[in-house]
Amino acid sequence: MSRMGVVSKIYCKIWQNDFAKLPIATKELLFRDLQLTYQWERTEKTDREMLAHMSTMHRSWHSKQKKRHFNGKSLDDVIASVPAGVDSLEWQTMCEMWTTTDERRVADRNKQNRATQSMPYRRGRNSHYQLMNDFEAMTQMIAPSSDMDVESHTPATPEDAFISVMGKDRPGRVHCAGSGETLGTWYRST
Known part of the structure; x- marks a missing residue:
């Protein structure tokens, strides 16, 4: 315990x-x-x-x-x-x-x-609180800085922010897509 x-x-x-x-x-x-x-x-x-x-x-x-x-x-x-x-x-x-x-x-x-759920949970072992913190970190990376030194901070693209927080996809695994999705099936279908 x-x-x-x-x-x-x-x-x-x-x-x-x-x-x-x-x-x-x-x-x-x-x-x-x-x-x-x-x-x-x-x-x-x-x-x-x-x-x-x-x-x-x-x-x-x-x-x-x-x-x-x-x-x-x-x-x-x-x-x-x-x-x-x-x-x-x-x-x-x-x-x-x-x-x-x-x-x-x-x-x-x-x-x-x-019994009627149509969308299964696809986050894996991380809790909803960790997911919330991850999304907050990504949002801060994407949002333009409100500081005086705006020129030194360029907002990240949504994809760059996602990779920075979640990491790159590895063979056989696509982040937030569930265990049934691989790089091949995920990117071919979209």
Whole structure:
């Protein structure tokens, strides 16, 4: 488990969904402990991004536990199969929450939506937050500089900015196009 996972486990209940909704005092304790390890400059934006990242990691953990221990079993069997490192009373509370009418309705709606998805995720292992940062870096490279020294900064072309941030395409791989695309199939089709 990562340091971020350990810290969230200390200060948050396992059924917590959105870390941005935590009490301010709890957030400050989280940031204090995480800053000892990660040493980031605290701004409102970085705090928001850190909480969003932790919420995403925690929801992913929820999903894995639900698939592994909950789906297709009776409530008694699920409550008895407590994952390693999880408090049994917190696990029971979480399992009972998964059986509520609202949770079932949301789970069924999400399952239905996933079945009709027409555009699969093609970013690979990088998170949406990393993608957002990459696009922001590319935008800054393309945009003309507002500094006094405009002559020394010429904006990059969109293709140059993309290559600078993402790297050049390699044989057998096209950035942001998914694992099924190669240089030959991608550039021949477009």
